[in-house]
Amino acid sequence: MLQIGSVVDGKYKILNMIGQGGMSTVYLAMNERANKQWAIKEVRKDGVQNFDVVRQGLIVETDMLKKLHHPNLPSIIDVIDADDTFLIVMDYIEGISLKQALRETGAQPQELVIEWAKELCDVLGYLHSRIPAIIYRDMKPANVILKPDGHVTLIDFGTAREYKNAQVEDTQCLGTRGYAAPEQYGGRGQTDARTDIYCLGATIYHLVTGQNPGEYPYTMVPIRQIDPGLSTGLEQIILKCTQPDPSRRYQSCAELLYDLEHYDELDISHRRGQKRKLGLFAASALLTLILTGASVFGRVMEKKTENQGCDAYIQAAERTSGSERIDNYKSAISLNPSNEAAYLGYLDTVMEDGRLEDSEYQMLLQCLNDRDGGRSNANEAYLKTNEAGYVKFCYELGVDCYYSYGDNGNKAYAAKWLSVVLEKDAAGLHYSMPEDERNKAAWAERADILYHIGSYYNQLDQVDKSGDSTASYATYWMDLMELLDNDRGRTDGSDSATFLRLCIEITGQIQTNASKFKNAGITEDEMRTAIGTIREKSDGIEAGGELQKELKAQLAVNTELAEEKLLVVFSGTSEGGS
DSSP: OOOTTOEETTTEEEEEEEEEOSSOEEEEEEETTTTEEEEEEEEEGGGSSSHHHHHHHHHHHHHHHHTOOOTTSOOEEEEEEOSSEEEEEEEOOOSEEHHHHHHHHOSOOHHHHHHHHHHHHHHHHHHHTSSSOEEOOOOSGGGEEEOTTSOEEEOOOTTOEEOOTTOSSOSSOOOOTTTSOGGGGSSSOOOOHHHHHHHHHHHHHHHHHOOOTTSTTOOOOOHHHHOTTSOHHHHHHHHHHTOSSGGGSOSSHHHHHHHHHTHHHHHHHHHHHHHHHHHHHHHHHHHHHHHHHHHHHHHHHHHHHHHHHHHHHHHHHHTOOHHHHHHHHHHHHHHOTTOHHHHHHHHHHHTTTSOBOHHHHHHHHHHHHOOGGGOSSOHHHHHHHSHHHHHHHHHHHHHHHHHHBTTTOOHHHHHHHHHHHHHHHHTTOOOOOSSOHHHHHHHHHHHHHHHHHHHHGGGTTOBOTTSOBSSOHHHHHHHHHHHHHHTTTOOSTTHHHHHHHHHHHHHHHHHHHHHHHHHTTOOHHHHHHHHHHHHHHHHTSOOOSHHHHHHHHHHHHHHHHHHHHHHHHHHTOOGGGO
């Protein structure tokens, strides 16, 4: 057990104990050099059975949290793995758990609960949009911290898991009785996003009624049977969240969030529906007859209006900039989610600075997952009906992920989108592209090579059970050279930035992996020839915009460093002396 006043890892001074569970203790600590407080979670070997198993679970949990960045999630700062203890240094979240709030004041005000639910819905949607999706599985009041500013933070990822497409059901049945969905008890398929929606519905139920679904009689009745003053709209939402059959629940957090934001409209609809039910029944036969005749004409006119409105928003977007431009593209997508022009305009807008940030990528995914206008399917499903447009969007997004995601690109994300391109190409889809046939072939070939590199990128330097490498640096070099050759004729116009990014990557790989390329049989002449080709082709690109100027400057630095590295590697000079 950590001692109050002791210093951990030479920088974290333990101030006091702030929590204790079955196998862990949480301390408040101060990093005196940074003048900042942190929470340190300690799990000791002598405090739990099967410590090695628990330790492995903690490693999985912390590795998962390190990749997440959301305002309603804590950040992992440090992990200290010692022989007798495992320490996790994380954000200190000041506040109380919603379980404590229930214990102290009972049922919580409906308006506050709905605001908390919207924040929790947003963070669950963020987790579900990860690749692969993260299923939280243990939503309950005890795992939600209410901060002094009124916002909430989701904690404790001990039962979270990554969704596996090929898996029939979970390997372990985890969750909390009363809040857990039926499928969490095993035998009913794999848990997915709808499982978290069930748990969130049970949590909302507990918060607004004060009745714990995890206590006898372990049931959830309609909330207005407990408190008639509660909203009928919220009652409908909770009932839909907690359907035993996952197919009858909300199918995504975006769908649930929409209803939470409009629960009062559901309320009004319900009250009006009850009041007018008798009158509407009498009029329904006549209306049905009239509407049947008008429905075809109405749908044609509606579609025409949608297309005109979509085009108007796209034109408005082209006249604006920044967030206003993105809002116009979103409005266009809402009216006609099958029109690829709005998605491509959205993507071009976020890529104006030459970078695709994680937050921008997640917002784009959210836009694809939204069910605008109460539609039964997500926007992406409608875009897929426009096969040529969907392929073009996936190609552009795949290339942007490959070269421009964050600091170094994200090859795994790129492979996901480019696989769509290859699948449609293999099926013989004649997608429409503005280029001529020669460039269309180059376009498809580039997608194939980028996907190929992206799909095995993380296998470099990894070995299989026999000790053999799972990916070859020789193959990697050949793929890069194929890509360079494929892009040689595409060094002007909008493709110039893509070509420069490719050159930056190749020179960067020479700089980083020259020794490994050499060991794989790639000669000095081959690498210098590649650098020469890159210099010749990039010199012919006019730096017309700020992005091209920045990329050319970065490439110039990379080229010099790559040539210096070749001198070191092939002259026999030690790397330490370079």
